[in-house]
Amino acid sequence: MxxxxxxxxxxNGWAIAFxxxxxxxxxxxxxxxxxxxxxxxxxxxxSKGKALLTLxxxxxxxxxxxxxxxxxxxxxxxxxxxxxxxxxxxALEDFRSLAAQRxxxxxxxNINRLIQEGFLVENREGNFIWVDEKRG
Amino acid sequence: MEQxxxxxxxxxxxxxxxxxxxxxxLIGIFFISLGIVKHYEPLLxxxxxxxxxxxxVPTFAGLGVSIYDEGSVLxxxxxxxxxxxxxxxxxxxxxxxxxFYTMLARPVLMLLGAAAxxxxxxxxxxxxxxxxxxxxxxxxxxxxxxxxxTSIFLTAKLAPELIGPVAIxxxxxxxxxxxxxxPIMKLLTTRKERLIRMEEPxxxxxxxxxxxxxxxxxxxCFLAPASLPLFTMLFFGNLLKEAGVTExxxxxxxxxxIDSVTILLGLxxxxxxxxxxxxxxxxxxxFALGAVAFGVATAVGVLxxxxxxxxxxxxxxxxxxAAGVSAVPDSARVVQMVGREEDRNNYLLMHAMAPNVxxxxxxxxxxxxxxxxxx
Numbered sequence: 001m002x003x004x005x006x007x008x009x010x011x012n013g014w015a016i017a018f019x020x021x022x023x024x025x026x027x028x029x030x031x032x033x034x035x036x037x038x039x040x041x042x043x044x045x046x047s048k049g050k051a052l053l054t055l056x057x058x059x060x061x062x063x064x065x066x067x068x069x070x071x072x073x074x075x076x077x078x079x080x081x082x083x084x085x086x087x088x089x090x091a092l093e094d095f096r097s098l099a100a101q102r103x104x105x106x107x108x109x110n111i112n113r114l115i116q117e118g119f120l121v122e123n124r125e126g127n128f129i130w131v132d133e134k135r136g
Numbered sequence: 137m138e139q140x141x142x143x144x145x146x147x148x149x150x151x152x153x154x155x156x157x158x159x160x161x162l163i164g165i166f167f168i169s170l171g172i173v174k175h176y177e178p179l180l181x182x183x184x185x186x187x188x189x190x191x192x193v194p195t196f197a198g199l200g201v202s203i204y205d206e207g208s209v210l211x212x213x214x215x216x217x218x219x220x221x222x223x224x225x226x227x228x229x230x231x232x233x234x235x236f237y238t239m240l241a242r243p244v245l246m247l248l249g250a251a252a253x254x255x256x257x258x259x260x261x262x263x264x265x266x267x268x269x270x271x272x273x274x275x276x277x278x279x280x281x282x283x284x285x286t287s288i289f290l291t292a293k294l295a296p297e298l299i300g301p302v303a304i305x306x307x308x309x310x311x312x313x314x315x316x317x318x319p320i321m322k323l324l325t326t327r328k329e330r331l332i333r334m335e336e337p338x339x340x341x342x343x344x345x346x347x348x349x350x351x352x353x354x355x356x357c358f359l360a361p362a363s364l365p366l367f368t369m370l371f372f373g374n375l376l377k378e379a380g381v382t383e384x385x386x387x388x389x390x391x392x393x394i395d396s397v398t399i400l401l402g403l404x405x406x407x408x409x410x411x412x413x414x415x416x417x418x419x420x421x422x423f424a425l426g427a428v429a430f431g432v433a434t435a436v437g438v439l440x441x442x443x444x445x446x447x448x449x450x451x452x453x454x455x456x457x458a459a460g461v462s463a464v465p466d467s468a469r470v471v472q473m474v475g476r477e478e479d480r481n482n483y484l485l486m487h488a489m490a491p492n493v494x495x496x497x498x499x500x501x502x503x504x505x506x507x508x509x510x511x
Contacts (some may be wrong), residue, residue, distance in 0.1 A: 008265050027360070
């Protein structure tokens, strides 16, 4: 079998080889581009899911607030007026003293209730901050 | 009575054999010993080698036991080869075994798998120049894909008379990858390049590994529909593996199914390689072209990696280009071996698996393209 370059041209060998290599490259390039973006799609999918969950939680919070007994709501409103005076974060004893000065009855019980409902949250230093939207 | 003995003896293999059958039997024994003694691809070479022994036991015409005798047991088992059933089933197991993690982590390495497939088309041209017709040339060229099932699949469709020599050549060279590739890799790279360390791949999410086979299947089949049976099984097997809820099916695919099909495929391909088919000048050319195909594919892969480094900020080790030859996982192991000869702490195996598995996809695309052109 002698080597015959004419036979390559006769059977369109050059064209088939060129087109074939091009198609293989194109296919794998397209696949690699899609794969390179796949992790972004997955992150978006997962973060969208988290965002949706957060949105649902925020929408439910007014319902949570309105779901509380009226006494707690009233107590929270009273104590919230003390925050601009005492500043944040604050020591719980100072908050209790201020509440007592302002005529709020049984401040220890009410502060305990506010902690249970999540209005008062302790930080790392042992002081407290007021949280309007968070429930414990 | 003496005449009865004489007639009986005249129909035995001893009377019917000539030097060609004996030569093929020696070749079969050689393949078996390569597998058992040298541990070169034993799961393939042992069945093929034994099949060669089976196919070259001379039988008289009309006995009806040869693989080419319609209705014989071997003929029924060979049905899966000539109709292209076995290769996709092997691909099912390959998909269930393959972890596309490193390919997903660094998709740019897929281009090395694409580059190595140029060996298929360059060998196709060489086969045309040697006088093979286009269908035969396609069957010979696909040897360069270093993918046994794909080679058998395409040859069964285009040139079934060449199944024996093509399969023997493909699997032999796959087994000899540790011998063929290293000299080419060292010739085309500098020591400095071989010392390049790859950056660690990113973490791949489980969801990506589940989505990938679906997207890859759709894209590759839309591009090369002729390879639908191969891609179906490859990506379905991978999905079974990654889904996490079909572990029983994945386990069946990568153990019982692939092992059973490998036995039948190897044995019948070997048995089809009979002396009058195999011992021809054509077979010698096929073997020569097969070696060229592997060498060219390795060289193109390595050179393309060096070309890519001209544009990449984080250089890739050009040895990885040799792993684009889709002899999974042998060519990736060869990359690891050659890399560690220069730096014992340079672990390239994980990174080499990316072009290695993308080469499987690339060779199947090439097969589909060639089949489309030959219709």
